[in-house]
Amino acid sequence: MIKQIIFSGILLITLLIFSYTLRNLGLLFRLTRKTKPFGQWSKRLTLTLEVAFGQTKILRKPLIGFLHALVFWGFLVITLGSIEMVVNGIFGTERLFSKTGFLYSIVSASGDVFAYVIFLGIAIFLIRRKWMHIKRFSGIELSPRNKKDAFLALFMILFLMVSLIGINFCFISASPDYTAGVYPISAQLAGIWKISPSHARLFYELSWWSHILLIFIFANYLPYSKHFHVFMSVPNVFLSNLEPLAKLPNLDAVTREVKLMLGGNAFQDSGSEAPTRFGVKDIEDISWKNYLDSLTCTQCGRCTEVCPANITGKKLSPRKIFVDVRNRMYEKGTQLIKNKSFDDNKSLVSDDFISYEELWACTTCNACAQECPLNISHPNLIMDMRRYLVLEEGKAPSGVNSMFANIENNGAPWQFSPQDRLEWTKE
Amino acid sequence: MAELAAQGKKPEYLYWVGCAGAFDERYQKVTRSFAKILNHTGVDYAVLGTEESCTGDPAKRAGNEMLFQMQALANIEILNGYDVKKIICTCPHCFNTLKNEYPDLGGNYEVVHYTSFLEELIDQGKLKLDKSVLSDRRITYHDPCYLGRGNNIYDAPRNVLDKLGGNFTELKRSKSFALCCGAGGAQMFKEAEKGNKEIYAERTDDIIESEAEIVATACPFCMTMLTDGIKFRDRQTEIRNLDLAELILENLGI
Numbered sequence: 001m002i003k004q005i006i007f008s009g010i011l012l013i014t015l016l017i018f019s020y021t022l023r024n025l026g027l028l029f030r031l032t033r034k035t036k037p038f039g040q041w042s043k044r045l046t047l048t049l050e051v052a053f054g055q056t057k058i059l060r061k062p063l064i065g066f067l068h069a070l071v072f073w074g075f076l077v078i079t080l081g082s083i084e085m086v087v088n089g090i091f092g093t094e095r096l097f098s099k100t101g102f103l104y105s106i107v108s109a110s111g112d113v114f115a116y117v118i119f120l121g122i123a124i125f126l127i128r129r130k131w132m133h134i135k136r137f138s139g140i141e142l143s144p145r146n147k148k149d150a151f152l153a154l155f156m157i158l159f160l161m162v163s164l165i166g167i168n169f170c171f172i173s174a175s176p177d178y179t180a181g182v183y184p185i186s187a188q189l190a191g192i193w194k195i196s197p198s199h200a201r202l203f204y205e206l207s208w209w210s211h212i213l214l215i216f217i218f219a220n221y222l223p224y225s226k227h228f229h230v231f232m233s234v235p236n237v238f239l240s241n242l243e244p245l246a247k248l249p250n251l252d253a254v255t256r257e258v259k260l261m262l263g264g265n266a267f268q269d270s271g272s273e274a275p276t277r278f279g280v281k282d283i284e285d286i287s288w289k290n291y292l293d294s295l296t297c298t299q300c301g302r303c304t305e306v307c308p309a310n311i312t313g314k315k316l317s318p319r320k321i322f323v324d325v326r327n328r329m330y331e332k333g334t335q336l337i338k339n340k341s342f343d344d345n346k347s348l349v350s351d352d353f354i355s356y357e358e359l360w361a362c363t364t365c366n367a368c369a370q371e372c373p374l375n376i377s378h379p380n381l382i383m384d385m386r387r388y389l390v391l392e393e394g395k396a397p398s399g400v401n402s403m404f405a406n407i408e409n410n411g412a413p414w415q416f417s418p419q420d421r422l423e424w425t426k427e
Numbered sequence: 428m429a430e431l432a433a434q435g436k437k438p439e440y441l442y443w444v445g446c447a448g449a450f451d452e453r454y455q456k457v458t459r460s461f462a463k464i465l466n467h468t469g470v471d472y473a474v475l476g477t478e479e480s481c482t483g484d485p486a487k488r489a490g491n492e493m494l495f496q497m498q499a500l501a502n503i504e505i506l507n508g509y510d511v512k513k514i515i516c517t518c519p520h521c522f523n524t525l526k527n528e529y530p531d532l533g534g535n536y537e538v539v540h541y542t543s544f545l546e547e548l549i550d551q552g553k554l555k556l557d558k559s560v561l562s563d564r565r566i567t568y569h570d571p572c573y574l575g576r577g578n579n580i581y582d583a584p585r586n587v588l589d590k591l592g593g594n595f596t597e598l599k600r601s602k603s604f605a606l607c608c609g610a611g612g613a614q615m616f617k618e619a620e621k622g623n624k625e626i627y628a629e630r631t632d633d634i635i636e637s638e639a640e641i642v643a644t645a646c647p648f649c650m651t652m653l654t655d656g657i658k659f660r661d662r663q664t665e666i667r668n669l670d671l672a673e674l675i676l677e678n679l680g681i
Contacts, residue, residue: 060604243527244523244527244577244578244579245576245577245578246523246527246572246573246576246577246578247523247527247528248487248488248528249531250492250495250496250528250531250532251492251496254492254493254496255496255532257493258493258496258497258500259500261497262497262500278492279490279492306604306606308606308607308609308626308629308630309620309622309626311606311624311626311629312619312622312623312624312625312626312628312629313621313622313623313624314619314620314621314622315620315621316620357620357621360617360620361619361620361622362612363572363607363609363610363611363612363614363626364488364572364611364612365572365576365606365607365611365612366572366576366577367572367576367605367606367607369576370576370603379612383487383488383490383612385490386488386489386490387490387491387492388490389490390489390490390491391490391491391492391493396489396490396491397617397618398617399616399617399618400489400613400616400617402616403485403486403489403613403616403617404486404489404491404494407481407483407485407486407494407498408494411479411480411481411498412446412449412450412480412481413446413481413485413486413615413616414446414450416446416449416450418477418479418480419477420449420450421444421449421450421476421477421479422449422474422476422477423449423450423455424444424448424449424455424458424459425459425462427459
């Protein structure tokens with residue numbers, strides 16, 4: 001009974017902290033721009049099954065991708081076990097779901113195997129990150145804090161698996177004639193390495209509590225970590241852009257203006273809508289989806305690794321765009337919630353965060369968006385930032401300004417007369 | 428188009444030539460080649476000629492949405508005025524803009540890229556190619572971003588190349604993994620930002636590594652960049668950069 005009360009108390013605290021975090025995130029989302037409503041639910045479902053559950057994009061790197069896929073699939077199974085643990089904790093029961101019989105055998109058996117697989121996978125990830133000098137694990141956008149965050153998340157998962165293995169192993173050692181569940185690897189181990197039932201009982205309790213407490217800490221740590229993708233990946237893929245990658249949506253605010261101009265009513269009042277800023281200057285101009293992308297980004301760097309600008313030594317790193325969005329939202333958004341007129345004279349598009357030089361290095365080739373395992377769309381946000389530079393600040397490279405002038409004057413990006421458009425017919 | 432309209436005729440297709448197709452000296456050859464293929468296969472088509480204007484793509488990618496939409500609305504007025512239903516583009520950038528970005532502004536057409544159109548002509552038996560022309564010459568293909576990743580067209584150009592024969596080899600980075608030529612997103616019209624290498628040089632190195640004699644392209648900007656890259660690496664004598672339409676014309680011998 002005491003165990004139940006303590007457990008329920010800790011669970012309540014965990015849920016309270018988590019709700020507080022979600023509430024804050026909700027407030028930050030309210031600062032962002034709304035987008036048009038969207039449908040195509042069946043297409044979204046298929047995409048989620050492929051990209052999120054099927055891990056198709058992470059498998060573009062087959063070897064390390066497969067290792068990640070195993071960890072992901074393992075997490076899905078083990079989460080079922082964690083739900084059972086919470087129920088057991090509240091009601092003071094043990095392996096309650098074993099009443100489901102055969103189903104429980106399958107879930108517990110795969111959970112047991114996956115615990116060892118994930119342990120191995122995470123160990124390889126840690127070794128790779130620490131000693132193999134993978135280029136995409138560094139970059140100007142990754143602060144020492146980001147790097148620590150990556151290791152901390154991996155260590156937490158590693159200890160989650162150690163404690164889970166401890167639970168299974170001690171459960172078998174404490175009651176060798178158990179009937180609840182099947183544990184293929186732990187049973188083998190318990191056959192080889194024998195400990196007394198009383199010790200096993202003690203270590204079982206220890207493992208159980210460590211595991212559940214770690215889950216609670218991990219869940220509350222994730223929203224502040226780059227590892228938030230554990231929660232965000234599935235919704236982000238489900239809500240991702242279904243249009244062809246090269247399609248850049250038109251700005252409706254501009255359509256209204258252009259139609260007024262072409263209709264000869266340039267001075268007519270365009271209605272009661274407040275004037276909006278063209279393009280993205282700061283976090284209040286980004287869409288809710290841009291912010292969701294930034295929370296989902298795992299900083300894996302696959303985008304930057306394939307960026308032609310980055311490969312050839314330019315300052316642009318697609319990953320940095322979303323790292324900056326998240327950092328800037330934290331810096332400005334949290335203040336804006338407290339004080340609506342907060343202004344620190346900084347902005348997302350400026351030398352403090354994303355510079356002119358970075359924005360003008362993008363070739364809009366969409367290699368980054370193609371590569372992102374979680375379907376984050378970088379180029380469209382980069383072009384939204386260029387829109388701000390051009391339409392609000394009038395800042396563009398001189399060659400680009402000439403191109404604009406040529407299109408305006410002679411309907412082509414180069415200085416040729418429209419009268420010569422049929423010159424190609426003369427050989 | 429204006430002449431045919433005056434005669435009360437409505438051609439089935441509009442061939443959208445594009446600014447590079449009309450003005451770029453090198454790429455004019457591609458426009459001519461494609462027009463000759465259209466004539467050869469008896470396709471009922473017309474061009475807008477002096478009435479055509481930039482789709483607005485480079486302005487849009489450079490952030491000038493205002494200029495883009497002015498161009499788009501003016502073009503849509505002309506296209507709708509002629510009651511155009513089907514458009515063929517050689518330039519993947521024009522193709523993407525007309526196909527994906529004009530509908531929301533009132534321009535709804537069936538837009539097809541010429542690589543898909545050529546594939547269809549071959550499948551229908553209207554275009555017969557002779558594999559012995561290229562015999563076993565080593566040939567490769569560079570995926571334009573706006574065609575490949577941008578609009579998921581990877582197979583059409585490869586199927587056409589397959590009918591042309593030759594010893595086809597993929598580049599190290601190809602299809603959805605392809606590396607950009609460096610011209611998209613209005614880069615064509617500006618100096619590259621500071622870095623340690625030109626993107627076209629990086630891509631040209633992939634082509635050199637493939638040991639191909641011919642690199643086929645299907646985009647005017649890619650053609651400019653890769654031709655520059657081949658010159659930059661001083662390989663003009665070993666590697667030829669040709670458009671799919673030029674390869675077909677060469678094959679037909681007309």
